[in-house]
Amino acid sequence: MADAPKTLDVSILGRGYKVACEDGEREALLQAVAYVDGKMAEIKNAGKVAGNERIAVMVALNIAHELLSTKIGGGFDLGQAKRRIASIEAKLDEVIAGQDKLF
Numbered sequence: 744m745a746d747a748p749k750t751l752d753v754s755i756l757g758r759g760y761k762v763a764c765e766d767g768e769r770e771a772l773l774q775a776v777a778y779v780d781g782k783m784a785e786i787k788n789a790g791k792v793a794g795n796e797r798i799a800v801m802v803a804l805n806i807a808h809e810l811l812s813t814k815i816g817g818g819f820d821l822g823q824a825k826r827r828i829a830s831i832e833a834k835l836d837e838v839i840a841g842q843d844k845l846f
Contacts, residue, residue: 755780756787756795760842763834775831782806 751764753776764772782802783795792798810824 756783756798758795760835760838762838779806 748763749765750761751769751772753760753762753773755776762772762776779802782805783798786792786798786801792801
């Protein structure tokens with residue numbers, strides 16, 4: 744029997760999520776959660792966007808813009824970053840799908 748995936752309980756905008764987290768990725772994931780939570784709180788507090796789903800889309804667009812606006816240089820592997828983002832998105836999609844069954 745395969746080992747059960749390790750998960751980490753996180754909270755974004757007061758809503759809890761279980762996210763798969765490999766050994767050695769905990770700190771980076773917690774930093775990402777804090778960053779996304781902060782960005783979502785900024786948009787929510789500005790009051791110009793209603794609904795958590797719309798807030799999440801705006802945050803995703805803002806973060807993507809930040810990433811694409813940075814200068815790529817000195818050893819930064821854009822392909823690796825894209826693969827990592829795709830992996831994180833897949834994990835989040837899996838967790839969010841499981842959360843929907845709770846409500």
